[in-house]
Amino acid sequence: MKLLSIELANFRKFREPITVTGFKDGLNIVVEPNETGKSTLLEALRAAFFIRHSAKSELVRSFCPFGDDVAPKIAVAFEIDGARWRIEKQFLKAPYAALTGPDGRTGSDAAEDRLQTLLGFEKNNNRGNDPEVRGALGLLWVEQASALSLEAPNRLVRDNIRSALEAEVGMVLGGRRFELVTARIEEAYAAYRTGKSGKATGKLAAAEAALESAAAQREATAATLRAYEQALSHLEDARTAKRLVERDLADPELAERRRQLGEDLKIAETAQLRLSNAAARHGETEAALRSAEQWLQRYDAAFRATVRCAETLAAADGIVSERRAANAAALDAVAEKRAIVARVRARKIEAEAALDRARAILLRRERSSALQRARAQLVEVHRIEALVAEREEAAQLAIGEDALATLAMLDRKATEARILFAAGAVGVDIALLGDVAMQIDGEGASAGRRDLVRPTEILLHNVARIVVTPPSVGGLSAEANLRSADEALTAALKALDVRTYAAARSRAERALAAAQEIASLKRQVETLCPGELVLKLAPGSAALKALLGDLTDASDDVADDAGIDVAALDATLQAVREEESVALAHLESAQLAAHEQEKSLVQFQAERAGAAREAEASNQSLLAMQAEADRDATEQARKDASEELARRAEALEQARQATTGFDAERIRKSIANIDHEQVRGREERLELAARIASLETSIAGDGPKGPATMASEAAEREQAAITRLARLVEEADALQLLRKTLREVGDETSRTFLGPVTRRAARYVERILPGSTPMFNEEMNLTRIARGGTVEASSDLSRGTQEQLAVLTRLAFADLLLEKGVPVSLILDDPLVYSDDARFEAMTDILVEAAARMQVILFTCRAKAFRHVSGHRIALGARD
Amino acid sequence: MVKIVHTADWQLGKPFGGFPDEVRAALAEARLDMIDRIADAAMQNGAGHVLVAGDVFDNIEPGDRVLVQALSRMGRTALQWWLMPGNHDHARAGGLWSRVRSKAPGNIHVADAAEAMMLEDGAWLLPAPLGHRRTRDDPTEQFDDMATPAGAVRIGLAHGSITEFGGSSEATNLIPPDRARKSGLDYLALGDWHGHLLVNASTAYSGTPEVDRFGRDEAGSVIVADVLAGGPPRLERIETGRFRWLTRQWELAQADDLARELQAFNASCSPAQTLLDLSLTGSLSLGDRVSVLRRIEDGLAHEVRWLELSSEGLLASPTDDDLANIDVQGTLAVVAERLRAAAAAGGPGGLSARAALERLYVEALRVRDEASA
Structure with a gap:
């Protein structure tokens, strides 16, 4: 096939008519910058061949220049096997197609059909976008976009290739029939199950749904029937129950029993009435009797009380008069005793006076003798006091104990000093034998002893001078010591006015003795003065001296009354006193008795007054009762009542006996039970009747619908649905198996044809990918490349390689189609964009080679890239 | 002598739930139509009574639609219809048969108690209705206790298996084959077996008048019986089935x-x-x-x-x-x-x-x- 020229008008950017001519055999290169309409040209070519002129699809409308309302028009001149053709199409407005060929001109649909047959493609779908039916040109006219992808050749191409290879692989395909049968089977299968997932659809799904609905219907009707039957059985139960209840209600035995009980009740009630009457009358009489008896008791008691009160009063009167007499006697006795006491008292006063006189006399005598003793005592006191005065002098010379001790100590020291002096001194005893003046050491001296401690000159006037010299040196200090000791002693002695220590001692002793004597004498004085009670003289000498200083010495007139007997007088007085106390005691007891008598009298008088009141009251009460009734009459009434009571008690007992056979309460309860039972029964009957009516209504409503028929019909329908589904499943299974087998065998066949395809493609692939083998799938799509023992998916190859392979496989297919004699024309829109220089060169070489076998048209914007490629260059600018 | 139509196992209201709706409708309609055909057969043969030996209805609680259709078809005839509960439509308090009674016209009699019923002068019906779906007892045992006037025709009506072909001892509602002789019946009209079957000279299954399941190729039928006191009845099979x-x-x-x-x-x-x-x-x-x-x-x-x-x-x-x-x-x-x-x-x-x-x-x-x- 060879394209010769393309004319466009009103097509996309080509509003103005344009004609591109000059396409020749071999390689044609249309070099134009971007956006000049190369791709539009390719689009127009496709439209001219594959889109029916009558089409109104979106794609077709897009042919119209933007914003215009015109008719896109295309005309293409081409040559097949030396014959020239021209296809001319106008779209949208007054659309038409015209095919002019060696055998004339055809128009419209005939032109379209002729074109299809001529070029080996099929009628496209309405949108004109099904690549499967575009045949060889669809594969070989490669748009910019699809050039990049490795895609399977369309079905028509595959069929053509296969039939081209039939001889080579020794296999007849019968491809067309296979496709048709497969399509039919797919179509038929699609009515049962979906092609992909095998899910039920179409009539199978409908049958499944029908079965489901039939099953639901069967269940529903079965449930309705069950409910209906249940209602029936409930109805029967209710009717049975109602019959039983009615039988019970109409039970004649029960009615008879009820009637009998009614009669019994009447009898019982009558008897009961009688009993209560009898009881009332009995009670009445009993009360009358009790009242009479009580009255009588009260009367008798009152009577007895009156008598008793009268007696008590009389007794009280007796006692009171008795007591009064006794009381008078007691008062008399008291007066008598009082007289006696008076007399005894007079005598006692007398005796006391006599005794007092006697005692006064005796007292005077005692005072007188006491004075005498006092005087004697005073004399003695004076004597002793004289003795004391004597001793006082000596006692005043007393030396204290301490002074004496000091003195003793001084004396001892003086003695010791003397001893020391004597040891050193020379004792010189001078006795003057005549009256000679003597001087010692120039000083007059008297005879006597001298202890000399230093040379001493004793000059005896005109007689002798004697010097005495003491032997030792120490004599002098001893003498000094002695002198100081002596001086101390002397001073002490002098203070005490004694000459020596011994004298001091003796004087101290004497003074002590005198003091002791004075003390003794003083004690003696006190002993001498014991005091005198008669003289009211206190003990002690001072009191004595004071008393005697006051009293005149000569006032002692003591009478001589020697005959006074105080003791006798005292005895007399004592006797009288005893008598008085006896008389007083008598008086006291008489007074006590009289008092007792009086108290008793008062008490009995009170008692008598009480008795009198009681008697009065009982008399009154008795009188009142007598006014009330007569005792005898009452007594008679009591007797009558007693008799009447006996009679009525008998009647009561009889009435009671009459009631024992019929317990009204029990009978009533029995009647109530029967009545209650009847009421319950009637209620139950009503309830049952209502229930029966309700069930009957529901049955009457449901029965006519024929629940059993509906249930069995639904069951039968379900069974039919099951059968139908099973048949459809069988059919579906058969179709599925057939479909599967068709596909398997189809794929196997496809694989048979892949060898030759692969061999042809490999020749080209070797040029750009040395040592690698292309691998096709059943759809003749190059999916993998085997290289150096590894296999990689073609989709993993670089874009450039993918594009190159896409062009190369198309070339291989084009070769195969050429062998088959299919009109072939290769158009590439801006190819090899991603190729490196080496590959680019290899590819252009291959294309140039291919152009020797078929017309190749390259659209490109890269003038420089393709400059080295020899080919026929065409410009779009060549317009009419 | 009394002339009766003996039929059984009408199975009215059988749902045929496994069939498509148009088939179901046709089958249901045919079951009701058979009442008319039975009536025709009776009229044509001069029988005044139609005795149904159980399973009048397919289940114990069919809808009113079926019930009223059936009763009104019977009611329109000049025949006396004697309906007895079988195992499919056994009698129970307050259920189906109460409804039948409440809606039935005067020429329809419900034989749901084991008590002799007078068909007409000199002819008595001894029914053995079933009170349960299954019972181990012989439901016809009570015939012995049902007294009828001397010389009267005694026709037993029962539903269950004959011991002989019931087979195992597990079978229910078993009826001894010589029940007619034992209980002094002139004819024992049986139901439960859906095919026409003569058990002995005076005992027969009428079969269902309209077949309701596969397994029985012959057409549904009834028996027209001339029953004599003391003699074997004269029985004639009349086809009534549509399908x-x-x-x-x-x-x-x-x-x-x-x-x-x-x-x-x-x-x-x-x-x-x-x-x-x-x-x-x-x-x-x-x-x-x-x-x-x-x-x-x-x-x-x-x-x-x-x-x-x-x-x-x-x-x-x-x-x-x-x-x-x-x-x-x-x-x-x-x-x-x-x-x-x-x-x-x-x-x-x-x-x-x-x-x-x-x-x-x-x-x-x-x-x-x-x-x-």
Whole structure:
């Protein structure tokens, strides 16, 4: 096939008519910058061949220049096997197609059909976008976009290739029939199950749904029937129950029993009435009797009380008069005793006076003798006091104990000093034998002893001078010591006015003795003065001296009354006193008795007054009762009542006996039970009747619908649905198996044809990918490349390689189609964009080679890239 | 003597749910029409009573439509109709028979109690109605207790199996075959068995007046009986059925056999009133099988009222011609050969393979025909 020229008008950017001519055999290169309409040209070519002129699809409308309302028009001149053709199409407005060929001109649909047959493609779908039916040109006219992808050749191409290879692989395909049968089977299968997932659809799904609905219907009707039957059985139960209840209600035995009980009740009630009457009358009489008896008791008691009160009063009167007499006697006795006491008292006063006189006399005598003793005592006191005065002098010379001790100590020291002096001194005893003046050491001296401690000159006037010299040196200090000791002693002695220590001692002793004597004498004085009670003289000498200083010495007139007997007088007085106390005691007891008598009298008088009141009251009460009734009459009434009571008690007992056979309460309860039972029964009957009516209504409503028929019909329908589904499943299974087998065998066949395809493609692939083998799938799509023992998916190859392979496989297919004699024309829109220089060169070489076998048209914007490629260059600018 | 029509097993209201609607309607209508035909038979034979021995209705609770239709058809006649509950429409309180009673005109009597009923002077009906679907007891035992005036005709009416042909001891509603003799019956009219059957001289099954299922080729019928006191009754079978339910099995050795069978079949019956349960057997070439089935489906299936076709027994042995018809060579030929082998191997997949091969054959021919057209 060879394209010769393309004319466009009103097509996309080509509003103005344009004609591109000059396409020749071999390689044609249309070099134009971007956006000049190369791709539009390719689009127009496709439209001219594959889109029916009558089409109104979106794609077709897009042919119209933007914003215009015109008719896109295309005309293409081409040559097949030396014959020239021209296809001319106008779209949208007054659309038409015209095919002019060696055998004339055809128009419209005939032109379209002729074109299809001529070029080996099929009628496209309405949108004109099904690549499967575009045949060889669809594969070989490669748009910019699809050039990049490795895609399977369309079905028509595959069929053509296969039939081209039939001889080579020794296999007849019968491809067309296979496709048709497969399509039919797919179509038929699609009515049962979906092609992909095998899910039920179409009539199978409908049958499944029908079965489901039939099953639901069967269940529903079965449930309705069950409910209906249940209602029936409930109805029967209710009717049975109602019959039983009615039988019970109409039970004649029960009615008879009820009637009998009614009669019994009447009898019982009558008897009961009688009993209560009898009881009332009995009670009445009993009360009358009790009242009479009580009255009588009260009367008798009152009577007895009156008598008793009268007696008590009389007794009280007796006692009171008795007591009064006794009381008078007691008062008399008291007066008598009082007289006696008076007399005894007079005598006692007398005796006391006599005794007092006697005692006064005796007292005077005692005072007188006491004075005498006092005087004697005073004399003695004076004597002793004289003795004391004597001793006082000596006692005043007393030396204290301490002074004496000091003195003793001084004396001892003086003695010791003397001893020391004597040891050193020379004792010189001078006795003057005549009256000679003597001087010692120039000083007059008297005879006597001298202890000399230093040379001493004793000059005896005109007689002798004697010097005495003491032997030792120490004599002098001893003498000094002695002198100081002596001086101390002397001073002490002098203070005490004694000459020596011994004298001091003796004087101290004497003074002590005198003091002791004075003390003794003083004690003696006190002993001498014991005091005198008669003289009211206190003990002690001072009191004595004071008393005697006051009293005149000569006032002692003591009478001589020697005959006074105080003791006798005292005895007399004592006797009288005893008598008085006896008389007083008598008086006291008489007074006590009289008092007792009086108290008793008062008490009995009170008692008598009480008795009198009681008697009065009982008399009154008795009188009142007598006014009330007569005792005898009452007594008679009591007797009558007693008799009447006996009679009525008998009647009561009889009435009671009459009631024992019929317990009204029990009978009533029995009647109530029967009545209650009847009421319950009637209620139950009503309830049952209502229930029966309700069930009957529901049955009457449901029965006519024929629940059993509906249930069995639904069951039968379900069974039919099951059968139908099973048949459809069988059919579906058969179709599925057939479909599967068709596909398997189809794929196997496809694989048979892949060898030759692969061999042809490999020749080209070797040029750009040395040592690698292309691998096709059943759809003749190059999916993998085997290289150096590894296999990689073609989709993993670089874009450039993918594009190159896409062009190369198309070339291989084009070769195969050429062998088959299919009109072939290769158009590439801006190819090899991603190729490196080496590959680019290899590819252009291959294309140039291919152009020797078929017309190749390259659209490109890269003038420089393709400059080295020899080919026929065409410009779009060549317009009419 | 009393002249009666003995019938049973009307199965009114049988739903025929497995049939298409138009067939169902026809079958249902025929069941009601048979009442008219029974009435005609009675009138023509001078019988005044129609005794129905159970299963008047197909189930215990048919709809009012059926019930009223039946009662009004009976009511229009001058006959006395005696309806007894059977096992399908057994008597129970408040159910179907209450409705029947409430709607029945005066000439319809419901024999739902085991009590003797006077048919007319000197003729008594002793019914043995069923109160349950199944009972192990003999329902006719009570006949012994039903006293009738001396010299009166005693006709027993019962529903159940005769012990002799009931077979196993599991059967229900069993009736002893000598019940008529035992209970002093002049005739024992039985129901339950859908075919006409004379048990003995005075005991018979009338069969159903209108057949309701396959398995019984003869037409539905009733018995017209002249019953005499003390003597054996005179029984006459009268056909009343409209539809015939035929069962056929055709053995086909070649395609031509079908034509012969069809011819014979058409001659034997009136196809429009025939329901046919047809089983095909034999072995044919794939082409013959397809053409046989097509002819049956396109022809016979439409001629008869209903065709229930079972063709599994008609085996297809694909011949070389068959396979060549699919395709001599190429992919389709491979597919056909593969399916043939799978079908020959049998097993569960074999059936599918058979069907698939048949389908392939049909489609391949169709494609060829279309191509040549």
